[in-house]
Amino acid sequence: MTKVSNMAANLVGSEIIKLAGEIKAKIAEGQRIHNFTIGDFNPEIFPIPIALEEELIKAIREGHTNYPAANGMQGLREELARFIQKNQGLSYSPDEFLVAGGARPLIHAVYQALVDPGDKVVFPVPSWNNNHYTHMAHAERVMIETSPESNFMPTAAQLKEHLNDARMLALCSPLNPTGTVFSKEQLEAICEVVLEINKERGENDPLYVLYDQIYWMLCYGETAHVDPVSLFEEMRPYTIFIDGLSKAFAATGVRVGWSFGPPHIIAKMRAILGHIGAWSPKAEQMATERYLKQEDQVEAYLTDIKERLSMRLNGFYQGFQAMKADGYPVDAIKPQGAIYLAVKIDLKGFEYDGAVMNSTKEVASFLINEVGLAIVPFYAFGASETSVWFRLSVGTASEASIAEVFEALRTKLSPVNV
Secondary structure: OOOHHHHOOOOOOOOOHHHHHEEEHHHHOOOOOEEEOOOOOOOOOOOOOOOOOOOHHHHHHHOOOOOOOOOOOOOHHHHHHHHHHHHHOOOOOOEEEEEOOHHHHHHHHHHHHOOOOOOEEEEOOOOOHHHHHHOOOOEEEEEEEEOHHHHOOOOOHHHHHHHHHOOOOEEEEEOOOOOOOOOOHHHHHHHHHHHHHHHOOOOOOOOOEEEEEEOOOOOOOOOOOOHHHHHOOHHHEEEEEEEOOOOOOOOOOOOOOEOOOOHHHHHHHHHHHHHHHOOOHHHHHHHHHHHOOOOOHHHHHHHHHHHHHHHHHHHHHHHHHHHHOOOEEEEEEEOOOOOOOEEEEEOOOOOHHHHOOOOOOOHHHHHHHOOEHHHEEHHHOOOOOOEEEEEEEEOOOHHHHHHHHHHHHHHHHHHOOO
């Protein structure tokens, strides 16, 4: 067998992408499946903003098809600084921003810029991809399993004992995969722990916080997004933000992400991404800059997409609550943000078609093959394989699909000794 690196040999592929591929194959064979696995959008249901589409076409026709600036086009970084100041109250200069081809390369760059082999990286689970980024950085991962009692958000008490000798704490809010968010009090308590540790360790040996807020514009109802630097200005030297266009504007294929934080770290991230060419295309950067300046268009789009996503999330939430009230072994956590619903379907030990389901993997297979419902088990996000919780993503959900899913669930679960 051809020799590969230890990192590559032991790198596990994405469980979500693998599952999505299997489902697509079943759909191609004619099976009727509601595929709510990928954190993406169906463009027929959630198209990108028309104004952004027009700016993309315009930028291409203007010939913006050569290399962009390594850290992002100056005009876009200026606009991002204005946008974040206006909408989040954070004051960062354009030189403290870095633009790349989506959030993924930026997260990878944070790991590469801050984490040495053997360093500890602490992160809660379930969470998206931190286990793989830690592996690629040759670091030691410390996974803190959370619970539904805290909405699957980590608490300061859970984290504190693991942070003293850690290099980085990776956090995300609103959280992928649960659609829940940090409360002000939860995040304040965590920041206080980080500041206490850094006061003891000194400026030459800090604990950093990677703060992924890619879903922050998608908060619902009375839910408010909070972040470390808004709560404590003293967190500024230790916090690296991850953000982007992809989720709030249904623009996952329009690869424009941005990071902002301490300028010396941003500079190193720029050098890393420059060597691998992970720039956002110039035309897409030009279009994003021009679009974000159209404040009325941006506000109107966000109002509309939040209303339609919230309707779907709450429709599924209410459906699971109704089933729970009727005695079915299901539950869900009220959605707060992002495009996800945390769903509990506990069928382990139940019999179906002469066989007993003994694992979450078997339950997931039952849901796909018998119910026609494809959702992602939390173990795909680092949680224990015994977890009975799943991520349901609504970016591909039509309004009609909600009733269809619950009709199928109730029909198929009836003979499962429920």
